[in-house]
Every structure is written in structure tokens, then in C-alpha cells.
Amino acid sequence: MSSHVIKTTEELIDPILEEKGLELVDIEYVKEGKNWFLRVYIDKSGGVDINECGVVSEQLSEKLDQADPVKGAYFLEVSSPGVERPLKSKDDFQKNLGNNVYVKLYEPIDGQKEYEGILKAFDGNIATIEYKVKTRTKIIEIPYDKIAKARLAVTL
Structure with missing residues (x-):
């Protein structure tokens, strides 16, 4: 279930990020307490700002609503990986x-x-x-x- 959500989210977000010159750092789909969170970390040289995260979040949210890879309620968060950015590749x-x-x-x-x-x-x-x-x-x-x-x- 989790890997399906992450893979689908990656497929949906890649064209959005490519168009804006941003890169995907990581995607997490995790349960914290009673709630599920779909977290997407994006970046670019020099860092991303809150407006860029907001625009990507809106566009990704629309695509997720159409594709509907997540069964049930969840919170979508799009943010910068921060100063302790993971090294994934x-x-x-x-x-x-x-x-x-x-x-x-x-x-x-x-x-x-x-x-x-x-x-x-x-x-x-x-x-x-x-x-x-x-x-x-x-x-x-x-x-x-x-x-x-x-x-x-x-x-x-």
C-alpha cells in the first residue's frame, strides 16, 4: 500500500517539478497517531521558498484527487528538506x-x-x-x- 502511494505520487509530481526547475528529494507516507501524512520534500539550488511549496502542493493535490492512490483521509505536506537534507542517491x-x-x-x-x-x-x-x-x-x-x-x- 505505502509503496504504491509513494510510486504514484512520484509519477504525478515529476512533471510539475520538471516544469518549475525543482527536484524531488524524498516522499514519505507515514502514520502518526491516528493520522496519515503524505510528505513530499522538494529542493533546488539555493533552496525553495514557501510560495514554491504552496504552488507545488496545490498542483499535486489536484492530481492526487484525480488519481486517488490513497484510500482514506491523509494530510499532504510539501516542504523543503531543511538544512539536514537526506542524501538518497x-x-x-x-x-x-x-x-x-x-x-x-x-x-x-x-x-x-x-x-x-x-x-x-x-x-x-x-x-x-x-x-x-x-x-x-x-x-x-x-x-x-x-x-x-x-x-x-x-x-x-
């Missing part, structure tokens, strides 16, 4: 070289399942991250297929 890794990232792994490498540091390189299969342990700088090479989740990380 190899292309996302390539675009974010030099940025601070957080990665969570399926299984430990060097005894750790989580790393945060600067994404120094990505060759399509291996992400190279420079991170600190106390005052020492270390480098870790992480196979892409071992990454469970990744996102940009804000440094304070």
Missing part, C-alpha cells in the same frame, strides 16, 4: 563533496556504525569521509552499499 553524494555529512551503516566498520565528517570523495561506490576523534583527523572509506542512511549535518 549517488548523485546526492556527488553534489555534496566538501560538505559535512552524517552516515549510518548497516553494519560496523572499524567498530562504528555512525560517522560524521567532511565528504572528501565519492567515486560512485566508495564514500571517503574525514572525521575527528578528539584532536586527531582520520579518514574512513565506506562502501555505498553499506550506508543505511545519510544526510547533511549541521556543524555548530
